[in-house]
Amino acid sequence: MAAFDLLNLPTDYVPNAYAYFANLRAHSPVHRNSDGSYLLTRYADMVDVYRDPRLWSSDKRADFKPKFGDSPLYEHHTTSLVFRDAPDHTRIRKLFQHAFTPKALAALEPRIAALIKGYLDQLEDAGGMEIVSEFSFKLPVEVVCDMLGVPGEDRELIRDWALLILGALEPKISKAQFDAGCTAVDDFKTYLRDQIALRRRNPAARRQGEILSDLMDAEADGEKLTELELLHQCIFMLNAGHETSTNMISHGIHEFLRNPSEIAKLQADASLADSAAEEVLRYQAPIQINNRRSTADTKIAGVPLPAGTVVHLMLGAGNRDPAQFPxxxxxxIERRPNRHLSFGLGVHICAGNTLARIEARIAFQELFRRFPTLRLEAPAKLAGRIRFREVEELRVSL
Ligand code: HEM
Incomplete structure (x- = not known):
């Protein structure tokens, strides 16, 4: 295990990630990388870190300066709320709250159900489908673009930008990836500025409950959000709100099809769809790594860590820790309790977690209700990414 290094991963890491995690958890649960950062693989250690945001900062300026310099990628990733600490984080997070009230989310449910019905109608007509492009990508992007108020015809653009901007968070990136990520941030900002200008020129274009309009009003109130903050929160929402959910749905369908007994359980009792969504999230965490930096000297599991140490919370490892999950x-899909870490924990816990859960519940329920004999054409093709556990292709037939 001494040789294991996040910055120089074995070539078979992605398909065998859980075996590597088991080994790390057992033999080196606080594991030093070649750059002095540490990997955490035990559930309890990650919970301790999440629960102490003063000691464990989310502020990424020190990490991203050497990686991104003074670039658009630096500006984006150090302005979005996920990578900031109190008091800025608290202020921005409050503004997001009303977009995610139970009432606002309940209003989205019929739209989610209608979208899913449409994709499943297509599956029925065609007799088969490539799930990622035809279903699991389309649903979350439609929903999050609706929430923000982005026009339908621009959704492919949003996906491309999201991949480039979030892709730049991988532990190692090439010059070409860096340049493409910077261009994506600039293009995204220009795009959103136009959307904002449209709403300023024509207040009737604003819709109640639309996040872009709500955040603009918050900005107009005074010191609450600067223009840059507004743009970067919207970019973050659009990115965070779909790639993760896409992978949740793709992985979920794949795991169900590999475990027909679980499909039978869900068919026998549709109310299991909620706990099924939790199990999918636990089993294949769409985000595999969260990071924190210590603000003071500390210890984890007896290992001394000086102030400024970066830790990688390996969520997929915590979710498979036998000390927490028998x-x-x-x-x-009947696992209870199932307090997985896929949405993080503490002050930064995923703001969209209820929305993602609704999408998963309806997607799995409807898919297996309508198509009890759905079959895998081939095992899911996984992308080589480390931070996001991404299904690239998943072919099914009736
Ligand atoms: C399966 C789907 C999703 C997963 C696995 C996921 C995962 C996460 C995780 C792990 C974090 C915490 C990051 C940290 O502590 O460093 C987070 C934060 C966040 N997520 Fe999600 N997410 C999902 C869907 C969504 C959706 C649908 C939205 C919005 C439409 C969303 C919006 C956010 C926001 C705004 C934050 C930042 C919260 C903060 O810093 O206070 N997420 N997400």
Missing amino acids: EPDVFD
């Missing part, structure tokens, strides 16, 4: 490698 038989962690078994996919069991």
Whole structure:
């Protein structure tokens, strides 16, 4: 295990990630990388870090300066709320709250159900489908673009920008990836500025409950959000709100199809769809790594860590920790309790977690209700990304 290094991962890492995690958890749970950062693989250690945001900062300026310099990528990733600490984080997070009230989310449910019905109608007509492009990508992007108020015809653009901007967070990126990420941030900002200008010129274009309009009003109130903050929160929402959910749905369908007994359980009792969504999230965490930096000297599991140490919270490892989840490698849609870490924990816990859960519940319920004999054409093709566990292709047939 001494040789394991996040900055120089073995070539077979992605398909065998959970075996590597098991080894790390057992033999080196606070594991030093070649750059002095540490990997955490035990559930309890990650919970401790999440619960102490003063000691464990989310502020990424020190990390991103050497990586991104004074670039658009630096500006974006150090302005979005996920990478900031109190008091800025608290101020911005409050503004997001009303977009995610139970009432606002309940209003989205019929739209989510109608979108899913449409994709499943297509599956029925065609007799088969490539799930990622035809279903699991389309749903979350439609929903999050609706929430923000982005026009339908621009949704492919948003996906491309999201991939480039979030892709730049991988532990190692090429010059070409860096340049493309910077261009994506600039283009995205120009795009949103136009959308904002449209609403300023024509207040009737604003819709109640639309996040872009709500955040603009918050900005107009005074010191609450600067223009740059407004733009970068919107970019972050559009990015965070779909790639993760896309992978949740793709992985979920894949795991169900690999475990027909779980499909049978869901068909027998549709109310299991909620716990099924939790199990999918636990089993294949769409975001595999969260990071924090210590603000003072500390210790984790007896390992001394000086102030300024970066830790990588390996969520996929915590979710399979046998100390927290009995038989962690078994996919069991009835698992309870199931307090997985896929949405993080503490002050930065995913603002969109209820929305993602609604999407998963309806997607799995409807898919397996309508198509009890759905089959995998081939095992899911995984992308080589480390931070996001991404399904690239998943072919199914009726
Ligand atoms: C399966 C889907 C999703 C997963 C696995 C996921 C995962 C996460 C995780 C792990 C964090 C915490 C990051 C940290 O502590 O460093 C987070 C934060 C966040 N997520 Fe999600 N997310 C999902 C869907 C969504 C959706 C649909 C939205 C919005 C439409 C969203 C919006 C956010 C926001 C705004 C934050 C920042 C919260 C803060 O810093 O206070 N997410 N997400």
